[in-house]
Amino acid sequence: MRTSFPGEEAEPPALPRVDAIVVGASAGGVEALLKxxxxxxxxFSLPIIAVLHLPDERRSLLAEVFRSHLAIPVKEADDKETIVPGTLYFAAPGYHLSVEADFSLSFSQEERVFHSRPSIDFLFESAADAYDARLAAVLLTGANNDGARGMAxxxxxxxLTVIQDPAQALARTMPDAALALHTPDFLLPLPDIGLLLVELERIAC
Structure with missing residues (x-):
């Protein structure tokens, strides 16, 4: 497990080539994701698919908020759409979001996971099945155990697995739960996670 960004080390370890990035967050997640x-x-050429726990009784404004702050295209995921490189997708409220074998996105309304739908575990596990080793996953602040099983x-x-340093998370339950199941490749503060994503994309190009 590495606790510093590769560029800060005398001999940076080789990072793998990945085809996609999945991200999960809950309490405190908006600020963490923006960072x-x-x-x-x-x-930026890698697709990013993100689940942030949201109340499912109202329309999400996540895509609009993030679009106004980021340099990359941002949208709410649509059922059956094909994943496009360089786009940030947010799961819609009220539906689990999965990655299919043909690299399309799909919705389902199966039972909630840790009281959440969309579930981070649903996204992470399906993305692992689709992308195999060519996937990077990031788990951030949150107040339940969703995402731990998917990261494992x-x-x-x-x-490649990356967990936010729980000592610096607004809610440390989620990163702590993931650390209890496996040792990630990186345990980092938020600024270093952003730098790592940039480096992953540079390697993939």
Whole structure:
């Protein structure tokens, strides 16, 4: 497990080539996501699929909020749409979001996971099945255990796992739960996670 961004080390370890990034967050997640996504430059080429726990009784404004702050395209995911490189997708409220084998997105209304729908575990586990080892996953602040099982699955497939340092998380339950199940490749503060995403995209190009 590395606790510093690769560029800060004398001999940076080789990072894997990935085809997509999945991200999960809950309590405190809006601010955390803005911090890791703001460094992404215009033309960033990797797709990012994110689940942020939201109340499902009203329309989400996440895409509009993030679009006004970021240099990359942002949208709310649509059922059956094909994943496009360089786009940030947010799960819609009230539906689990999954990645299919043909790299399209799909909605479902199965039972809630840790009282949440969309569930981070649903996204992470399906993305692991679709992308195998060519996937990076990031788990941030949150007040329940959603995402821990999905992160462990991604690690089993050989994907890259990144967890926010729980000591710096607004709600540390979620990163702590993931750390209890597996040792991530990186345990980082938010600014370093943003830099790591930029480096992953540079390697993939």
């Amino acid at each position: 890791i996504f703001r460094p992404l430059p215009k033309g 699955r991604i690690k089993e497939y050989g994907g």
